[in-house]
Every structure is written in C-alpha cells, then in structure tokens.
Amino acid sequence: MMVFTYVGYFAAGLAVQVLVAKILKLCWIVLWRPYALTKSFEKQGIKGPSYSILHGTLPEMKTLLKAANGVILDTNCHDIAQRVQPHYNRWSAEYGEVFLFWRGVQPAIRIADPKLAKQILSDKSGAYAQPQFDHRLLSFAGNGVGQLNGPDWVRHRSILTPAFTKDKLKLMTKRMAACTIDMIDDWKNRARIADHQHITIEMSEEFKKLTCDVITHTAFGSNYVEGGEVFKAQDELIHHCVATMADLYIPGSRFLPTPSNRQMWKMENNVNNSLRRLIQGRLESAQARGNLDGCYGDDVLGLLVEASKTTNKSLKLTMDEIIDECKQFFFSGHETTAKLLTWTVFLLSLHQEWQERLREEVLTECGMGIPDADMVSKLKLVNYTIIFFF
Ligand code: HEM
16 A cells, blocks of 8 residues: 555656656747847847747738738839748848748748858858758658758768769750640640630749659659659648648647648648559569669669668668658759749840840750750850849
C-alpha cells in the first residue's frame, strides 16, 4: 500500500514537473523569445511591425493582402509589389530594406538589399542554414535539396548534379524547343478555328502549361504523361496550401482532422502515391531488362531511382526522399520560369522597339530554323534582356 502511495506521489510530481516545463516552454516561445529577439534586433538597428501574441504579424499581413486584392494596376505599371506583396511594400517603406516580421511565432528577416542578399546566398560558412520549414510548404514543395542542410544537402546535390551536365542541358534544349513549337502550333490552330477573328490568349496560363510540359519531359522522360498527371495533382495541393499560409498555425493542429487538413492529406496522399507508383514502375521495368547499367533512364527520375539501388551510402536515397525530390523539382522550376516568361513578354509588349531588336538577333543567329543549344548561347541580347527583366 505504502509503495503505491510513493509511486502515486512520484507520478503526480513528475506530471506537475512536465506540465510546468511545457507551460514555461510555451511562454518562452509565445512571449519571451519574441520580446527578446525584437529587443536584440532593435539594438542592431533592425525594426519591424509589432508582434501580437501567437499571431505575430499575420493579421496585418492578411488585412493588407485583402485590400490589395481590389487594386487594379495601370497596364504600364511595373510596381507589382504593392499588388502581390503589399505587406512587404508597406513594411519596407516604414522600417527600411531589412526588417523583422513574424509568421505566427516564427521570426523572419526580410532583406531587400541586393548586396546583402548576395552575401548571404553565396556564403559558404554554413552560418545561414535553411530554416525549419512550415509543414504546409514541405507537403507541396517536398523536403528536397533546396530545404536540406549539411551532409544531407551534399548527398542529394551529388546525386542530382549529373542531371544538369552541359550535354544533358543540350538535349533538354531540343525538348524545350519541341514543347514551345507545340504551344505556338496550338495558338495558330486556335486562330485558324476562329477564322482570323480576334482571339485572346492568356499568356501566364500558356507559359505555365509550357514550363509544366518541359519539366515533365526532363523529369520523367518516357513517363511524361503519368508525370504530368502527378504535377497537376501537385499544383492543386500547392494552391490549397498557399491559400492557408497566412492563417495562424497552432503547433500540433496539423494533426487534427479539420476539413482543410483532411483535404490536404487527401491531395498529398494522391501525389505521393502516384509518384510511388511511377518509381515502382521504373524499378520493375529495369528488373525486366536485367538491371543493366543506366537501365533506370537518363532523366531526373532515372538518376533518383538509381540512387535508391546503390550500396554506396553517401549516394543513396530512400523512396520518400525520391518523392520529395520529384516534388521539389516541379515546385522550383515551374512557376518561377513561367512567371519570368510572362513578365518578359509583358514588358516586351510595352517596349516594342526592344521586341524588334531581339527578333533581329534571333533571325540573325537562328535563321528560320529551330534554335539549338549552340544558337541559344549566341543570343546575347535575348539573354541580357531576360536577366535584366528578372
Ligand atoms: C526564373 C527561374 C528561377 C529562379 C528565379 C530560381 C531561383 C532560385 C533561388 C533564388 C534559389 C536559391 C534558394 C536558396 O538558396 O534558398 C534556387 C534554388 C534551386 N532551384 Fe531555382 N530558380 C529558377 C528556376 C529553376 C528551375 C527551372 C529549376 C529546376 C528545374 C530549379 C531548381 C532549383 C533547385 C533544385 C534549387 C536548390 C538548389 C540547392 O539548394 O542546391 N530552379 N532557385
């Protein structure tokens, strides 16, 4: 009886200690850390919008985003930041090019000074490690090479680098040209069907389709049709998650079966299972061909699948890591390039004299033929313009 009483006291004491520790940790995360960090950055001259308990600076961000949704910019206006990132616009006007803000209880520093950004991005000391990413971002972008640090980053990077050798990129240029020609043929076809009446082509959508097509071919090679379906599902997941990114995230709430979480789980499972099937298919077809060298294919998926079979630990990937890299590849290369192309043609439509100059250069270097990698490397003005617009 006595023993049970002692055990009971001990258990109760332990439970109280755990509870107190949890409460202290919560106070540290929600109250003390934001206060201490704000003060510490203020001393270094870095200020920012006020932190509100648990929500950080999300409420102000949401209000500004909502107001910006109604703003219609003049067609000639280049100042798109006020429309798409009004919170950064407002805060940098108020606090300068470097400021502190809060995604809930997570602190973040925004840097709009190009010199400082370059210094950080090219730093090799490891002082600027990738942060711990939001689970919503990881679910759609994958915990791939862009999110990893240290030895994991080195392992993933060593496996992926051979996919982007000069020769491989040359082959990809051919595929890119073929996809672009398909897109232009489709425009011509639509114009023909409209019997030379006025037709409207939404360029941002066209470029999204084009970059999706290019990435699907480079990532999945002969499996590009199935790959395209996966990426469509991933695009849906991206849109669902991005729409909730400005919402307050309460730690642990991602495990609750709320309607939004359930929808996200369903979409994520759909993407993961489809990718798993694709990977399995590659493994099986390689087995059927006797597992000869290079039998997994020379596309990105082939390299990743090959890395799952190696006995070299420093070049090995698990099934989940391959899935993450496939998602990462699509996420990193799809919208980025589509937006750059859209922005470029938009600016060229405003500056038609530049359109003429670029057209002249393309005709001089490529004639009426299909541009290949060597011709593209000679398009100095075109490359310069794209980098300048970017
Ligand atoms: C206009 C187009 C693009 C822009 C502006 C862009 C921008 C960037 C930036 C700024 C980073 C560094 C991020 C960081 O260190 O935190 C990055 C990394 C990365 N990008 Fe892109 N990117 C573009 C196109 C692409 C394409 C087409 C692909 C692949 C198909 C791609 C794949 C990646 C990958 C895998 C990383 C991570 C690299 C690593 O950590 O080793 N990106 N990109």
